[in-house]
Amino acid sequence: MDWTTLLRLPSTILLALAVIALLFTLAQLLALRARLASRQRLAAALRTLLLLAGFALTLLLAGMGWSLRGYRLLAEETPVVDIDARILSPQRWALTLHWPDGSARQVEVAGDAWRVEAVVLKWKLPALLAGLPPLYRLDRLSGRYDDAQQEAQAPRTVIGFNQAGIYDLPRWMPGVDTVFGSGAFLPLVDEGHYSVSLMRTGALVARPDEATERRLAQPFGG
Structure with missing residues:
Protein backbone atom coordinates (compact mmCIF):
# COMPACT_ATOMS: atom_id res chain seq x y z
CA MET A 1 0.00 0.00 0.00
CA LEU A 68 -13.80 3.08 11.48
CA ARG A 69 -11.18 0.35 11.25
CA GLY A 70 -12.20 -2.01 8.46
CA TYR A 71 -14.16 0.59 6.53
CA ARG A 72 -13.06 1.58 3.02
CA LEU A 73 -13.61 4.67 0.92
CA LEU A 74 -16.09 4.35 -1.94
CA ALA A 75 -15.16 5.67 -5.37
CA GLU A 76 -17.63 5.69 -8.25
CA GLU A 77 -17.37 1.90 -8.21
CA THR A 78 -14.87 0.25 -5.92
CA PRO A 79 -13.66 -3.36 -6.39
CA VAL A 80 -14.53 -5.36 -3.29
CA VAL A 81 -13.65 -9.00 -3.94
CA ASP A 82 -13.27 -11.52 -6.78
CA ILE A 83 -14.67 -15.03 -6.29
CA ASP A 84 -13.65 -18.26 -8.01
CA ALA A 85 -15.98 -21.25 -7.57
CA ARG A 86 -15.29 -24.98 -7.78
CA ILE A 87 -17.86 -27.68 -7.16
CA LEU A 88 -17.09 -30.33 -4.52
CA SER A 89 -20.38 -32.23 -4.59
CA PRO A 90 -24.01 -31.38 -5.36
CA GLN A 91 -24.78 -28.08 -3.58
CA ARG A 92 -21.33 -28.00 -1.99
CA TRP A 93 -18.75 -25.51 -3.26
CA ALA A 94 -15.21 -24.35 -2.63
CA LEU A 95 -14.79 -20.61 -3.10
CA THR A 96 -11.54 -18.70 -3.37
CA LEU A 97 -11.82 -15.03 -2.45
CA HIS A 98 -9.30 -12.60 -3.95
CA TRP A 99 -9.06 -9.18 -2.27
CA PRO A 100 -7.91 -5.99 -4.04
CA ASP A 101 -4.72 -5.93 -1.93
CA GLY A 102 -3.64 -9.29 -3.39
CA SER A 103 -4.52 -11.50 -0.40
CA ALA A 104 -6.77 -14.54 -0.77
CA ARG A 105 -8.95 -16.79 1.36
CA GLN A 106 -10.57 -20.17 0.71
CA VAL A 107 -13.98 -21.10 2.14
CA GLU A 108 -16.72 -23.66 1.56
CA VAL A 109 -20.42 -22.90 1.17
CA ALA A 110 -23.56 -24.97 0.70
CA GLY A 111 -26.37 -24.11 -1.68
CA ASP A 112 -27.02 -23.11 -5.27
CA ALA A 113 -25.71 -19.55 -5.07
CA TRP A 114 -23.38 -17.37 -3.03
CA ARG A 115 -24.34 -14.12 -1.32
CA VAL A 116 -22.04 -11.39 -0.03
CA GLU A 117 -23.13 -8.58 2.29
CA ALA A 118 -21.54 -5.29 3.33
CA VAL A 119 -22.28 -2.54 5.85
CA VAL A 120 -22.36 0.95 4.31
CA LEU A 121 -22.04 4.25 6.14
CA LYS A 122 -23.39 7.40 4.47
CA TRP A 123 -22.84 10.97 5.63
CA LYS A 124 -25.27 13.85 6.06
CA LEU A 125 -25.61 16.60 3.47
CA PRO A 126 -22.86 18.98 4.71
CA ALA A 127 -20.27 16.20 4.57
CA LEU A 128 -21.51 15.06 1.15
CA LEU A 129 -21.25 18.60 -0.21
CA ALA A 130 -17.70 18.72 1.11
CA GLY A 131 -16.92 15.66 -1.01
CA LEU A 132 -16.68 13.11 1.80
CA PRO A 133 -17.46 9.72 0.21
CA PRO A 134 -19.43 6.90 1.83
CA LEU A 135 -17.58 4.13 3.67
CA TYR A 136 -18.07 0.38 3.71
CA ARG A 137 -16.87 -2.81 5.30
CA LEU A 138 -17.58 -6.39 4.29
CA ASP A 139 -19.76 -8.27 6.74
CA ARG A 140 -20.32 -11.86 5.60
CA LEU A 141 -20.45 -14.42 2.81
CA SER A 142 -23.09 -17.14 2.77
CA GLY A 143 -24.55 -19.91 0.66
CA ARG A 144 -28.07 -19.58 -0.72
CA TYR A 145 -30.53 -22.24 -1.91
CA ASP A 146 -32.82 -21.59 -4.86
CA ASP A 147 -35.73 -23.35 -3.15
CA ALA A 148 -37.13 -21.36 -0.22
CA GLN A 149 -38.22 -24.49 1.65
CA GLN A 150 -34.76 -26.00 1.33
CA GLU A 151 -33.29 -22.69 2.51
CA ALA A 152 -35.34 -23.04 5.69
CA GLN A 153 -34.41 -26.69 6.35
CA ALA A 154 -31.06 -27.51 4.76
CA PRO A 155 -27.67 -26.84 6.41
CA ARG A 156 -26.57 -23.26 5.86
CA THR A 157 -23.06 -21.82 5.72
CA VAL A 158 -22.17 -18.29 6.81
CA ILE A 159 -18.62 -16.91 6.86
CA GLY A 160 -17.98 -13.68 8.76
CA PHE A 161 -15.22 -11.30 7.68
CA ASN A 162 -14.72 -9.66 11.11
CA GLN A 163 -13.62 -6.34 9.62
CA ALA A 164 -15.32 -4.09 12.18
CA GLY A 165 -13.48 -2.08 14.79
CA ILE A 166 -14.06 -2.20 18.53
CA TYR A 167 -17.45 -0.51 18.06
CA ASP A 168 -20.06 -2.37 16.04
CA LEU A 169 -21.37 0.62 14.10
CA PRO A 170 -20.31 4.26 14.61
CA ARG A 171 -23.85 5.66 14.58
CA TRP A 172 -22.88 8.10 17.33
CA MET A 173 -20.36 9.88 15.13
CA PRO A 174 -21.16 13.48 14.13
CA GLY A 175 -22.27 13.79 10.52
CA VAL A 176 -23.42 10.18 10.08
CA ASP A 177 -26.70 10.05 8.17
CA THR A 178 -27.39 6.33 8.10
CA VAL A 179 -25.74 2.92 8.34
CA PHE A 180 -27.35 0.19 6.27
CA GLY A 181 -26.71 -3.24 4.80
CA SER A 182 -26.22 -3.99 1.12
CA GLY A 183 -26.01 -7.43 -0.46
CA ALA A 184 -25.76 -9.24 -3.80
CA PHE A 185 -25.90 -12.86 -4.90
CA LEU A 186 -25.36 -14.93 -8.06
CA PRO A 187 -25.87 -18.60 -8.96
CA LEU A 188 -22.89 -20.90 -8.65
CA VAL A 189 -21.36 -22.84 -11.56
CA ASP A 190 -18.25 -24.97 -11.61
CA GLU A 191 -15.13 -22.97 -12.59
CA GLY A 192 -17.17 -19.80 -12.28
CA HIS A 193 -15.51 -16.42 -11.78
CA TYR A 194 -17.33 -13.43 -10.26
CA SER A 195 -16.44 -9.83 -9.42
CA VAL A 196 -18.10 -7.85 -6.62
CA SER A 197 -17.92 -4.07 -6.45
CA LEU A 198 -19.66 -1.33 -4.50
CA MET A 199 -21.10 1.77 -6.14
CA ARG A 200 -20.95 5.23 -4.63
CA THR A 201 -24.66 4.97 -3.86
CA GLY A 202 -23.89 2.07 -1.51
CA ALA A 203 -25.30 -0.61 -3.80
CA LEU A 204 -23.33 -3.86 -3.87
CA VAL A 205 -22.99 -5.20 -7.43
CA ALA A 206 -22.01 -8.74 -8.48
CA ARG A 207 -21.02 -9.66 -12.04
CA PRO A 208 -19.89 -12.94 -13.65
CA ASP A 209 -17.17 -12.89 -16.28
CA GLU A 210 -18.08 -13.74 -19.90
CA ALA A 211 -17.37 -17.47 -19.63
CA THR A 212 -19.35 -17.76 -16.41
CA GLU A 213 -22.22 -15.77 -17.89
CA ARG A 214 -22.42 -18.18 -20.82
CA ARG A 215 -22.54 -21.13 -18.41
CA LEU A 216 -25.26 -19.47 -16.36
CA ALA A 217 -27.31 -18.98 -19.53
CA GLN A 218 -27.22 -22.72 -20.28
CA PRO A 219 -29.80 -25.10 -18.73
CA PHE A 220 -28.83 -26.00 -15.13
CA GLY A 221 -25.84 -23.70 -15.30
CA GLY A 222 -24.01 -25.69 -17.99
Whole structure:
Protein backbone atom coordinates (compact mmCIF):
# COMPACT_ATOMS: atom_id res chain seq x y z
CA MET A 1 0.00 0.00 0.00
CA ASP A 2 1.45 3.38 -1.06
CA TRP A 3 1.25 6.58 0.97
CA THR A 4 -1.54 8.02 -1.22
CA THR A 5 -3.79 5.05 -0.52
CA LEU A 6 -2.83 5.04 3.15
CA LEU A 7 -3.72 8.69 3.62
CA ARG A 8 -7.15 8.13 2.02
CA LEU A 9 -8.16 5.66 4.71
CA PRO A 10 -10.53 7.39 7.15
CA SER A 11 -9.11 5.64 10.21
CA THR A 12 -5.56 6.71 9.29
CA ILE A 13 -6.56 10.35 8.91
CA LEU A 14 -8.48 10.41 12.19
CA LEU A 15 -5.74 8.66 14.14
CA ALA A 16 -3.16 11.06 12.72
CA LEU A 17 -5.31 13.98 13.87
CA ALA A 18 -5.61 12.29 17.28
CA VAL A 19 -1.81 12.25 17.54
CA ILE A 20 -1.69 15.97 16.73
CA ALA A 21 -4.36 16.64 19.35
CA LEU A 22 -2.37 14.59 21.86
CA LEU A 23 0.77 16.64 21.18
CA PHE A 24 -1.27 19.81 21.70
CA THR A 25 -2.58 18.39 24.99
CA LEU A 26 0.93 17.57 26.20
CA ALA A 27 2.10 21.07 25.29
CA GLN A 28 -0.74 22.54 27.36
CA LEU A 29 0.21 20.28 30.26
CA LEU A 30 3.79 21.56 30.23
CA ALA A 31 2.57 25.15 29.96
CA LEU A 32 0.16 24.58 32.85
CA ARG A 33 2.99 23.31 35.08
CA ALA A 34 5.03 26.39 34.22
CA ARG A 35 2.13 28.73 35.05
CA LEU A 36 1.48 26.97 38.35
CA ALA A 37 5.15 27.17 39.27
CA SER A 38 5.13 30.93 38.62
CA ARG A 39 1.79 31.34 40.44
CA GLN A 40 0.01 32.81 37.43
CA ARG A 41 -3.47 31.65 38.40
CA LEU A 42 -5.43 33.24 35.55
CA ALA A 43 -3.04 31.92 32.95
CA ALA A 44 -3.08 28.53 34.67
CA ALA A 45 -6.89 28.44 34.51
CA LEU A 46 -6.78 29.17 30.78
CA ARG A 47 -4.22 26.42 30.21
CA THR A 48 -6.40 24.04 32.19
CA LEU A 49 -9.32 24.71 29.87
CA LEU A 50 -7.13 24.18 26.82
CA LEU A 51 -5.74 21.00 28.37
CA LEU A 52 -9.22 19.57 28.95
CA ALA A 53 -10.36 20.54 25.46
CA GLY A 54 -7.29 18.96 23.89
CA PHE A 55 -7.74 15.78 25.92
CA ALA A 56 -11.42 15.52 24.95
CA LEU A 57 -10.57 16.10 21.27
CA THR A 58 -7.87 13.43 21.43
CA LEU A 59 -10.31 10.89 22.85
CA LEU A 60 -12.96 11.79 20.27
CA LEU A 61 -10.63 11.52 17.27
CA ALA A 62 -9.03 8.32 18.53
CA GLY A 63 -12.43 6.76 19.19
CA MET A 64 -13.71 7.71 15.74
CA GLY A 65 -10.56 6.40 14.06
CA TRP A 66 -10.71 3.13 15.97
CA SER A 67 -14.39 2.61 15.22
CA LEU A 68 -13.80 3.08 11.48
CA ARG A 69 -11.18 0.35 11.25
CA GLY A 70 -12.20 -2.01 8.46
CA TYR A 71 -14.16 0.59 6.53
CA ARG A 72 -13.06 1.58 3.02
CA LEU A 73 -13.61 4.67 0.92
CA LEU A 74 -16.09 4.35 -1.94
CA ALA A 75 -15.16 5.67 -5.37
CA GLU A 76 -17.63 5.69 -8.25
CA GLU A 77 -17.37 1.90 -8.21
CA THR A 78 -14.87 0.25 -5.92
CA PRO A 79 -13.66 -3.36 -6.39
CA VAL A 80 -14.53 -5.36 -3.29
CA VAL A 81 -13.65 -9.00 -3.94
CA ASP A 82 -13.27 -11.52 -6.78
CA ILE A 83 -14.67 -15.03 -6.29
CA ASP A 84 -13.65 -18.26 -8.01
CA ALA A 85 -15.98 -21.25 -7.57
CA ARG A 86 -15.29 -24.98 -7.78
CA ILE A 87 -17.86 -27.68 -7.16
CA LEU A 88 -17.09 -30.33 -4.52
CA SER A 89 -20.38 -32.23 -4.59
CA PRO A 90 -24.01 -31.38 -5.36
CA GLN A 91 -24.78 -28.08 -3.58
CA ARG A 92 -21.33 -28.00 -1.99
CA TRP A 93 -18.75 -25.51 -3.26
CA ALA A 94 -15.21 -24.35 -2.63
CA LEU A 95 -14.79 -20.61 -3.10
CA THR A 96 -11.54 -18.70 -3.37
CA LEU A 97 -11.82 -15.03 -2.45
CA HIS A 98 -9.30 -12.60 -3.95
CA TRP A 99 -9.06 -9.18 -2.27
CA PRO A 100 -7.91 -5.99 -4.04
CA ASP A 101 -4.72 -5.93 -1.93
CA GLY A 102 -3.64 -9.29 -3.39
CA SER A 103 -4.52 -11.50 -0.40
CA ALA A 104 -6.77 -14.54 -0.77
CA ARG A 105 -8.95 -16.79 1.36
CA GLN A 106 -10.57 -20.17 0.71
CA VAL A 107 -13.98 -21.10 2.14
CA GLU A 108 -16.72 -23.66 1.56
CA VAL A 109 -20.42 -22.90 1.17
CA ALA A 110 -23.56 -24.97 0.70
CA GLY A 111 -26.37 -24.11 -1.68
CA ASP A 112 -27.02 -23.11 -5.27
CA ALA A 113 -25.71 -19.55 -5.07
CA TRP A 114 -23.38 -17.37 -3.03
CA ARG A 115 -24.34 -14.12 -1.32
CA VAL A 116 -22.04 -11.39 -0.03
CA GLU A 117 -23.13 -8.58 2.29
CA ALA A 118 -21.54 -5.29 3.33
CA VAL A 119 -22.28 -2.54 5.85
CA VAL A 120 -22.36 0.95 4.31
CA LEU A 121 -22.04 4.25 6.14
CA LYS A 122 -23.39 7.40 4.47
CA TRP A 123 -22.84 10.97 5.63
CA LYS A 124 -25.27 13.85 6.06
CA LEU A 125 -25.61 16.60 3.47
CA PRO A 126 -22.86 18.98 4.71
CA ALA A 127 -20.27 16.20 4.57
CA LEU A 128 -21.51 15.06 1.15
CA LEU A 129 -21.25 18.60 -0.21
CA ALA A 130 -17.70 18.72 1.11
CA GLY A 131 -16.92 15.66 -1.01
CA LEU A 132 -16.68 13.11 1.80
CA PRO A 133 -17.46 9.72 0.21
CA PRO A 134 -19.43 6.90 1.83
CA LEU A 135 -17.58 4.13 3.67
CA TYR A 136 -18.07 0.38 3.71
CA ARG A 137 -16.87 -2.81 5.30
CA LEU A 138 -17.58 -6.39 4.29
CA ASP A 139 -19.76 -8.27 6.74
CA ARG A 140 -20.32 -11.86 5.60
CA LEU A 141 -20.45 -14.42 2.81
CA SER A 142 -23.09 -17.14 2.77
CA GLY A 143 -24.55 -19.91 0.66
CA ARG A 144 -28.07 -19.58 -0.72
CA TYR A 145 -30.53 -22.24 -1.91
CA ASP A 146 -32.82 -21.59 -4.86
CA ASP A 147 -35.73 -23.35 -3.15
CA ALA A 148 -37.13 -21.36 -0.22
CA GLN A 149 -38.22 -24.49 1.65
CA GLN A 150 -34.76 -26.00 1.33
CA GLU A 151 -33.29 -22.69 2.51
CA ALA A 152 -35.34 -23.04 5.69
CA GLN A 153 -34.41 -26.69 6.35
CA ALA A 154 -31.06 -27.51 4.76
CA PRO A 155 -27.67 -26.84 6.41
CA ARG A 156 -26.57 -23.26 5.86
CA THR A 157 -23.06 -21.82 5.72
CA VAL A 158 -22.17 -18.29 6.81
CA ILE A 159 -18.62 -16.91 6.86
CA GLY A 160 -17.98 -13.68 8.76
CA PHE A 161 -15.22 -11.30 7.68
CA ASN A 162 -14.72 -9.66 11.11
CA GLN A 163 -13.62 -6.34 9.62
CA ALA A 164 -15.32 -4.09 12.18
CA GLY A 165 -13.48 -2.08 14.79
CA ILE A 166 -14.06 -2.20 18.53
CA TYR A 167 -17.45 -0.51 18.06
CA ASP A 168 -20.06 -2.37 16.04
CA LEU A 169 -21.37 0.62 14.10
CA PRO A 170 -20.31 4.26 14.61
CA ARG A 171 -23.85 5.66 14.58
CA TRP A 172 -22.88 8.10 17.33
CA MET A 173 -20.36 9.88 15.13
CA PRO A 174 -21.16 13.48 14.13
CA GLY A 175 -22.27 13.79 10.52
CA VAL A 176 -23.42 10.18 10.08
CA ASP A 177 -26.70 10.05 8.17
CA THR A 178 -27.39 6.33 8.10
CA VAL A 179 -25.74 2.92 8.34
CA PHE A 180 -27.35 0.19 6.27
CA GLY A 181 -26.71 -3.24 4.80
CA SER A 182 -26.22 -3.99 1.12
CA GLY A 183 -26.01 -7.43 -0.46
CA ALA A 184 -25.76 -9.24 -3.80
CA PHE A 185 -25.90 -12.86 -4.90
CA LEU A 186 -25.36 -14.93 -8.06
CA PRO A 187 -25.87 -18.60 -8.96
CA LEU A 188 -22.89 -20.90 -8.65
CA VAL A 189 -21.36 -22.84 -11.56
CA ASP A 190 -18.25 -24.97 -11.61
CA GLU A 191 -15.13 -22.97 -12.59
CA GLY A 192 -17.17 -19.80 -12.28
CA HIS A 193 -15.51 -16.42 -11.78
CA TYR A 194 -17.33 -13.43 -10.26
CA SER A 195 -16.44 -9.83 -9.42
CA VAL A 196 -18.10 -7.85 -6.62
CA SER A 197 -17.92 -4.07 -6.45
CA LEU A 198 -19.66 -1.33 -4.50
CA MET A 199 -21.10 1.77 -6.14
CA ARG A 200 -20.95 5.23 -4.63
CA THR A 201 -24.66 4.97 -3.86
CA GLY A 202 -23.89 2.07 -1.51
CA ALA A 203 -25.30 -0.61 -3.80
CA LEU A 204 -23.33 -3.86 -3.87
CA VAL A 205 -22.99 -5.20 -7.43
CA ALA A 206 -22.01 -8.74 -8.48
CA ARG A 207 -21.02 -9.66 -12.04
CA PRO A 208 -19.89 -12.94 -13.65
CA ASP A 209 -17.17 -12.89 -16.28
CA GLU A 210 -18.08 -13.74 -19.90
CA ALA A 211 -17.37 -17.47 -19.63
CA THR A 212 -19.35 -17.76 -16.41
CA GLU A 213 -22.22 -15.77 -17.89
CA ARG A 214 -22.42 -18.18 -20.82
CA ARG A 215 -22.54 -21.13 -18.41
CA LEU A 216 -25.26 -19.47 -16.36
CA ALA A 217 -27.31 -18.98 -19.53
CA GLN A 218 -27.22 -22.72 -20.28
CA PRO A 219 -29.80 -25.10 -18.73
CA PHE A 220 -28.83 -26.00 -15.13
CA GLY A 221 -25.84 -23.70 -15.30
CA GLY A 222 -24.01 -25.69 -17.99
